[in-house]
Amino acid sequence: MIRLASIVGDFEADFLAQFGTRLNGDHLHALAAIRTCRGPASPMMQVQCTGCDHQKLVPHSCGHRLCPHCQHHESQAWLERQMQxxxxxxxxxxxxxxxxxxxxxxxxxxxxxxxxxxxxxxxxxxxxxxxxxxxxxxxxxxxxxxxxxxxxxxxxxxxxxxxxxxxxxxxxxxxxxxxxxxxxxxxxxxxxxxxxxxxxxxxxxxxxxxxxxxxxxxxxxxxxxxxxxxxxxxxxxxxxxxxxIREQDILACHNGRVSFRYRDAETGRLEKRSLAGADFLWLVLQxxxxxxxxxxxxxxxxxxxxxxxxxxxxxxxxxxxxxxVPPRKLRPLVRCPCCGAVMMVVRTRIRAAPAAAVTDPPVSGVLF
CATH class of the missing domain: 3.40.1310 (Replication Protein E1; Chain: A,)
Known part of the structure; x- marks a missing residue:
């Protein structure tokens, strides 16, 4: 799956050069949030194993409402409130x-x-x-x-x-x-x-x-x-x-172009749209x-x-x-890489450490 954060990293310079005069503070904030989401530059949280006391740092999600990688829990909570x-x-x-x-x-x-x-x-x-x-x-x-x-x-x-x-x-x-x-x-x-x-x-x-x-x-x-x-x-x-856009719908990112799929409202068929990387970022950030x-x-x-x-x-x-009310989808648990026990959060919003200090990859599907 191609992450939106990686597309931002690849085309941000071209995007700013082409669309910089049309951007405001909210656009720039969204761009920075998506770029750092669950990456080495994002704030960290410390988790500790409940079995063997092993500790590690896990990147926070950005929490921006335009980021397709975030706020799954908030979406579910809103739906439950409306169903009630x-x-x-x-x-x-x-x-x-x-x-x-x-x-x-x-x-x-x-x-x-x-x-x-x-x-x-x-x-x-x-x-x-x-x-x-x-x-x-x-x-x-x-x-x-x-x-x-x-x-x-x-x-x-x-x-x-x-x-x-x-x-x-x-x-x-x-x-x-x-x-x-x-x-x-x-x-x-x-x-x-x-x-x-x-x-x-x-x-x-x-x-x-x-x-x-x-x-x-x-x-x-x-x-x-x-x-x-x-x-x-x-x-x-x-x-x-x-x-x-869902990240599952981003099909390709190569030769300076990004392709994604969507379902045509009239025919019901899946269609493909491809455009330059900077244009794709503007398509999202607008x-x-x-x-x-x-x-x-x-x-x-x-x-x-x-x-x-x-x-x-x-x-x-x-x-x-x-x-x-639909059944609640529980957040995936963080498991210890040493013993497999559940890890609990002991500290949050730790200032980002150098990239070399973060040895564990982001936990997919977990939002904190």
Missing amino acids: RLVPADYFLVTFTLPAEFRGLASARADVVLDLVMRCAWDTVRTFSQNDRQLQGTPGAIAVLHTHTRRLDYHPHVHLVVPAAAVDAAKQRWRRKRRTRKGTYLFNEKALAKVFRAKLLAALEAAGVRLPARYPQEWVAHCKAVGAGQKALIYLGRYLYRGV HVLPRGFRRARNYGFLHANCKRLIVLLHLLLRFDPARF
């Missing part, structure tokens, strides 16, 4: 896409534009729910921002996992959409796109963001039924904390979000502050979300 908030209702995956004319603006003013995209997407869903005859209340939503296509091109869009239900706080009522022979219907896609467009344009102007000279009158929104919701959450959690930006958010009755309400709903509706 499931309610007995039909779920929908509502997607709002930012038009191509706004992508340059989103890249340059990501902290403002992408934040407003997520806020306006939720506000659109809330408005439709409050005006819906069957719901007439505040919905819940789990929103995740994606900035990439499967080809890794810059394509900001936000997904919202929305149950077809709402809470009327004034009347203390729980309402769900009625299921018909054709299934459950949530909202009209064209109407969603129209309202989202109006809300986002107004929000951008209020924030002092200059709009593009030209942009389409008709925007795109999708509303797809996703059953009980767990599969949609698994899909969204897959790329939440583990970068935009998806760095501003530090502190929350790309996963909970809204409405699925907000973290509504834990008591969720528990009450589960009790009254006799619904147990535990049956949807």
Whole structure:
């Protein structure tokens, strides 16, 4: 398997020479973190055998959310929290896409534009729910921002996992959409796109963001039924904390070019894309979000502050979300090379030692 860190090491100089003027502090921080992840230059932790007291140094992971080698545990923990908030209702995956004319603006003013995209997407869903005859209340939503296509091109869009239900706080009522022979219907896609467009344009102007000279009158929104919701959450959690590309999908790195595979959304077939090493690094690093930006958010009755309400709903509706929680994948144990016993961490964040002093290779699949 070809590591992203090794690609950074091979092409960093060319990348900085070609794209240096387009990089900000967040890009450079991500580049440095991925380059040193679990390598000799990363901080070390000391582990000690519980059987024979043998000690060794193991490199820390970088923990950056763009690094595909890190944050497996965080991704699983997020998914478990969302599964515990499931309610007995039909779920929908509502997607709002930012038009191509706004992508340059989103890249340059990501902290403002992408934040407003997520806020306006939720506000659109809330408005439709409050005006819906069957719901007439505040919905819940789990929103995740994606900035990439499967080809890794810059394509900001936000997904919202929305149950077809709402809470009327004034009347203390729980309402769900009625299921018909054709299934459950949530909202009209064209109407969603129209309202989202109006809300986002107004929000951008209020924030002092200059709009593009030209942009389409008709925007795109999708509303797809996703059953009980767990599969949609698994899909969204897959790329939440583990970068935009899996290292297993990097096929080759030679002759100054990098090749990776992706699955075509229309045909379902695996396709191959190959480009120069510096261009590949920009393809990945253009998806760095501003530090502190929350790309996963909970809204409405699925907000973290509504834990008591969720528990009450589960009790009254006799619904147990535990049956949807996937089995926890335990972190692999570090084994002693001398006796095979389990090694425990005794010290962390040790300043990196000279390369010659680190005799043990990084522990694959372990995150500390």
